[in-house]
Amino acid sequence: MPPPPPGDRPDRTAAGPEPGLTAGVRAAAAGEHLEATLREIVEAAVAHADATYGAMGVLTADGRELDRFVIVGMDDTVRAGIGRPPAGAGILGLLVERPEPLRLADLGAHPASVGFPPGHPPMASFLGVPVCVREQVFGHLYLTEKRDGGEFTAADEEAVQALAAAAGLAIGNARLAEAAEQRRVWTQAAVEVSTALLSGAEPVAALESIVQQVVALTGADGASLLVAREGDPDALTILASAGVYAGELEGVRVPLEDTHVGRVHRSGVGELVEDMSADPVRGRHAEVAVELTRGARSGVVVPLGRSLGTLVCVRGEDREPFGADVLDALTSFATQVTVALELARSQRRERELQVQADRDRIARDLHDHVVQRIYATALSLDRIARSLEEADPYAARRVERSVDELDETITQIRSAIFELHDPADAPDHLGLRLTDVVTRVTENSGLDCRVDVTGDVDGLTGALAHDLLAVVRELVTNAVRHARASRLTVRVDAGPPGGADVTVVVADDGRGLPAVPLRSGLDNLTDRAQRRGGRLAVRSAPGGTEVTWTVPRPA
Template sequence: MVSPAEQPSGVPPLGGSDAANTAGIGSLLDAFGAMAEDMDLDTVLERVTTAACQLVDARFGALGVVGPDRKLSQFVVVGLDDDAARRIGSLPEGHGVLGLLITDPRPLRLHDLREHPRSVGFPAHHPRMTSFLGVPIRIHGKVFGNLYLTEKNGGEDFSATDEQLLVALAAAAGVAIENSRLFDDATRRTRWLEGGLNAARELLEQDDAARNDFGVLTRHALYASHSNVAVVLRDFGHDRGVICEAAEGEHADAFVGRSGAEASLLEDLSAASEPLLLTAADAARLLPGAPPGVIDTLMCTMLSGTEDRQFLLIGRSAAAPPFSAVDHEMMQSFTSHVSLALELLGAHRRREQQAVFGDRDRIARDLHDLVIQRLFAAGLSIQGLRKFLTDSEPLNRITAVTSELDSTIRELRDTIYSLRSVPQITPTFTSSIFALVAEVFDGHELEPVVQLSGPLDAVVEQALAAHVRAILIEGLSNALRHADASSVTVALQATRDRLELTITDDGRGFEQAPSTGGLANMRHRAELSGGVLNISSTPGQGTVVVLTVPLGL
């Protein structure tokens, strides 16, 4: 028999017979082994509760985790099947006798917990419980939670030996839970680091021209954070609100293209700021298209390395674990990785653009200094042949050739001017689309939905972009001025072979489109772009405008 002086730390001396003590120590060692078999925190909590029931021969057991608000934030139950738990309803929050161990964390044994002054009774369908044993679980001197055991098999009360065994188990459980929490933190950090590095690597790859940069970012952010949804918002400034550019996760389609008017929530957030924690009410103001219950909390950071103020948000539902200190820390690391990648990607694209513009300047100089001068010299030489000719037909031929050369020189000069007139730095096509929609709807209560997909910035040339913007402005203006619509959706999609712009409203519609005015201008623009414009409308059901332009990639 182990003497008190030889007892391991945290294991009190056992009372009772040697046989009983030996059996108790054997059960305790078995419980220690069961707790050490897994590192997952939820699994460890369940195994601690199961081991406690087996150790003191209890019919029911529970482990309540004490949250920051001094209430039970998690409640693991053993002994109740799923049907019984469902009929009981919501889990305890820490009132009555359960709450006594939160306010006074000391071991508690009761003959009948219903007779205790702090007892608040049981909900309907709750099984009968009388005998009770509760002990706190401490980690580094701080109470993590409590073990609750009821209904010792055989109808007896829990003994002092049971209490001592459970106290010893709680001490070991504290170590197991702390190790599991450390393992969980390390796993979270690894997942965040992998997500950030994988996102940066994919962003910097140049193989896929059809890639959506922010779609890559949200996909990896969703994986890294283990959240329900990840979105990227763009802030247009000047009190125009924000718009969701990309989303991944649950109900992602409900977010993309939606506008939020409450950009003020993010105005103090900078790239150097710590992640901002937002409530469900804040989420509803920023993301008005979110279905109820999808987002309970949001964590938000600002991206750097982009043209506009853009933000990465990750959201979790009430059923998901709350954001931890590790999540706050690692989201900053993730954002720094992807922001650096976006900055490098932008620099690379600017260098490519500069290289293209440099080639254009060189071609323009060669055309001016070499080709035009040679054509001009050839024209003068042909003109010099006049003095050797007297017949009208050769002279007319010379006049026609020199006129053609003059016309060619003028066209070359126009080409040289167009090559040199391209601005060195231009906003992306998608940026101009977002800005255009925000400007058109500025001051209107109607909030449009904008959905962009495909390699728009890579495949849409400057001339085509001008026609698309003109058609979009006219279509949106018509919807605002004449349609009396309650919703307007803009969908712009680029594939390998075509560009498709769709403007849909639920306004009053019309029977026959007018042949003059704005709609006629839109058709003319479509012809100039080499595309086709289809307008379909039903009175009382709205209008759909579809522009299709072949790209021939």
Template sequence: MVAAAPTPDPLEVAAEATRGLRGLSTELTARLPRLLEAMRSIGTGLELRTVLDRIAETAAELAGARCAVIGVNDAAGQGPAGVVSYGATEADRERCGALFAGLPSGAHPAEFLLDHPLPHSFIGVPIRVGEETFGHLCLAEKRDGGEFTVSDLHMVKVLATEAGIAIGNARFHEATRQRERWIEGSVAVTHSLLSGDAENALAVVAEKARQLARSAAGLVLLPEPSGGLRIVAADAEDPSALLGTVVPARSPAVPRLLAGKPVFLDDPAARPRLITGVLGRFGPSMLLPLSGGDRVLGVLATPRAPGARPFTAAERTLAGQFAAQAAVALVLAEAQRDRERLAVLEERERIARDLHDLVIQRLFATGMMLESAQRRSDAPEVREQIERAVEELGAAIQEVRTAIFTLRQGPAQPPAGLRARVLREVGAAAVPLGFQPSLSFVGEVDARVGELAGANLIAALREALSNVVRHARAGRVEVVVDATARLTRGRAGVRLTVADDGVGVPADGRRSGLANLVRRAESLDGSSELGPGLGEGGRGTAVVWEVPL
């Protein structure tokens, strides 16, 4: 039978506790001046790293510890942001780094160290401000070989509070500076978009987003007819590798983005399930819809490199606000461009109307006057010159009509038909030629010429003009597209004529690309031939390319 333990005398227990508290109070009182002096020496207004260095040094000296280590959590609380140490060896720092990396959020180091090799003596306290844990302050190995006392623990807690205040202030100031940067970025984007830089608007958004998010790339994606998202603007080390690539519609993140909801990709294991294509090769990413009113204009993506830290909650919020501001700026810029385009269209319509109502009518009247004079003249030379002048007036009228059609197409409209595409090719040839070729149309080109014949005619025109630029050394070029031509066997067709007054075809009868013209025409049951040019005595070359309608 085991005897019961004697009951301790309550008075003796109370007396022993009183003696312990008296001793603790005496020890704390003796240390208080040194602690206050040390805290004053820590100072304010210094960089965070300097403050933490001083706190670690002060804690080690006052507690008589061989080393002190401060582990600081990152702003998101997802891992260590750094380790500050005093008197610690490289092995100590590595062990502490591993400790803080595995320490659960809010846990006490002593609790976590139960399964880890401990130094002879150890103190670990959390660094907190309110309920938020910023890190831990740890001391190891008392210099005198003894154990850390309760007085040491209280002193370390005071210094941990000081460290928490310093870290909290630094985080607050960094968050303030970060918010200011995002606001300044939004203002810069808005100013750029509304100051006339509309052509590069999306590139400006991508560039600013990459800078502000400190990401590996800034991307702007626009919806595709197929349901996917195409990268149309990129700011990265190699933007050409990204531009034009498409995030397919089968990516689970795409429907969410097109519905106006952001997507954040932090977990490497979950990333392939959410996004496929080029974005799947990056690390943590923010995908933010650019929503204007009730429609999604596009998506802003700021992916970081693989293995980089995830975006914090503050960064996500600021980036979302930036995307919303950028979307508003894009809508305003689009509206401004529409107003400017409308003003241009109205002016072009006025010019076209004046050309039609005034210039053409005057040219017609002049032609009629010349024809009347031709009939009354008895001099053959005069009649011939008048006839030539009437022909020139007819060509001028045709060119004015072409100019009217061009004016009414609109400055930013895509080519609406064959006529507009011919105009574009002829206009492009004016630069290398050094002058504007003459161009005329006969018949309803857009209505009569089909898509296949039109596409081949454009290719033939491009080839013929290229030959003139490279070989002819011409001072005059005329292009005629006749949709009322009659081909062999009485077939209706379209005829393209490109004539110049240059040096003509070389003696060997060949010129680069002429064989291609023949093959292209024959593939449509047509033909391509060479004729005399515009120069005196037929000098130069005329390419006559025709296919049935």
């Protein structure tokens, strides 16, 4: 652009800048609310350049389009007649593409002009300058319709550029402050979630809190946390959800193959997704989820680690898409949450191991000290009772009742010992454990013992496996102490995987049950069977006893 003629140059010999320019700079330096600051700068530019109308167009964070407008010189009636503010077409779009000062004598004569909407006041002269700091462009300052009917001068342009620079500083500072506040909010949210997790909060409640925090911080329409389920390696399942259709989405499967969620879960790298409707969903509420994904365009997907899950946020078609700033903030938040989840998992496992160690110690002490002493006392009393059978039958029966009571006490203690062990984990090599139990109980008893284990024993669930060990131990113990047998047969049939019954049969060739047997031990076995929908059957005669314990095998 050629230098302006002498008459158009600003008067640098004056006592100082004009009042409008001073007001604009002071407004920028005051650091008040951004909207009010920008309005004062536009008013200062209008007053200094003697324009009829002024506006400040602020760009989006990516600098691609206009985000908002601050307009001076139009009343509410005129604004209502124009309708929505400019979107960045025509001359305004040209300035967005080429952020350089532009002075026009006739706005409508420029090739890039697209005219005015109905109700828009006539405008001829135009001055537009970029609002920037260094190389970063924040928006543009526009002035139109010089009041004296002439053109805007180079002096006007230079003064308005100074005001635009002040506006750039104000916008830049405001965005820095906004970014700092956003970081503080995200950090505070991560701290709250971490504190809840590490203080022993329920994991599911903590995960629900995470997705609720994410919806609030990202402005998403909905957010979901997906985890891998055991036995389902080809999909993730929504464990916690917040926002739109939150209740209906929980439990829905999202396949890993050919989906954004699957790609992020496997790669461990977060992504911005333009169209989340490409991700299919399957499950109990699949029809509801399909409706949601059809309306959900923009999405952001970040991983929480392969062993933990994946976090997904969505916005509808009518919402502004997620930006890179949301992806960065959510990735940082997810990283902190992942660390807290891992620490909470380690703490929980450590507590479980400590509790189990205490239980094992208590069970060991009960078995090695309490049970053995009671057992030795019962054996001594049993010998006394036998020696008194001929001399004093009444005293012998009283001693035998005491022995039976001690046997019942031992049975109850053994049941307590089994309950102390973790019923959720099945013992390793259950078939060998069953054989070992029989061997230990019959040791030094003189019994000729046979053990037969068939079926898928090692495939039994944890609780049923522990019940099976307890039943075999109790039945064999009863036979050793009371049957006075020479042979003992133990048969365990676990059946095929996923069907049939689990059966335990213990048979001896002893004296059979007494006419009025002490039922407490058998009652315990009956209760174990009935809790699982099974039964206990007893056949007894002077030539021996056979006890059958049967329960359905879980599918």
